[in-house]
Amino acid sequence: MKRVITLAFMALTMVFTTEAFAQEFSGLDKSPMDAASFPTDYKVADKVVKIVYGRPQLKGRSLAELAPAGKVWRTGANEAPEITFYQDVNFGGQDIKAGTYALLTIPGDKEWTVVLHEGLNQWGSYFYKEGNDVARVKINSTLAEEPLEEFSIAFKEVEGGAHMVMGWDTMRVAVPITMEATKM
Template sequence: MKKSTIFATIAFAFVLLLSTNVNAQKFAGLDKSPLDIAYYKTDRYAPPMVKVIYSRPQLNGRSMSTLAPEGKVWRTGANEATEIQFFQDMTFGGKPVKAGTYSLFTIPGKTEWTIILNTVLDVWGAYGYKEDKDVLRVKAPVSSGEAVEAFSIAFDNGNMYLAWDTTRVAVSVK
């Protein structure tokens, strides 16, 4: 084989490799509601007691009530239903819950939200929600705070906080 043919083949392969790699770096179709994890620990070095895996929808000029309508079961985030794992038996909203993994659904309301732990896992949205699979339901009062663009879940002082727009909901976790 001639040197020029070998050189042309190598050059073509190199250009093809670079053009494929450049396209890969564009990250087309990235999720608009990125996945996040919130842990409940007694301190930074302690093992977790609770872990929540959820996607964080953004308001992007939309109203929260359009994305999480009052009176309707919501996946508590975006994409797949939010999952909450208890590493030990605990109380959630004052009710006992066994160690395990549950889906976390909510029913938003003006003055209180219903927080639901359910045994159906790995479902997209609330479409796979089945009320007969609820493990528990608790009511949590609504308060308000500074506007938050991306739906967020955090733990602090024995509470799990849900925050979006100016809405805040706290559920005790002990």
């Protein structure tokens, strides 16, 4: 009898223990996180820059609806992207100290303003304060023939550095980054 009670107690303990450690995992995010870095070769240990961002999809909507002209946009989905410079750089003509910044943009018809901001860990751009801007650069936008369904960021190597290229639908914006900060 004692053995039956002990076995029953052990079985109940296992049931409740399993329930206590059971974990619910959510499905895939509708706008998954992604990262891009430069140099893009993962064999290179010394990265210059890395960005982590959410990748929204058009899903039949317009770019103007999702990233309205003249309004601060989180530049992706969910949290504002965080861009880390591992060394001092020149970003679109402005010298930037090594560090991590939020990346926001203000879309326009022919020109986008790209903003490096001190406000890390912020959802979207809802808590944006212009006074916390580290840099603002104006970059001409171009149109591509092939549209992109998902918002994307990539780095393209150029002489003396890279261009951080942002693309969505047919819009493209390329911010020059050089490793030689000019005035620091």
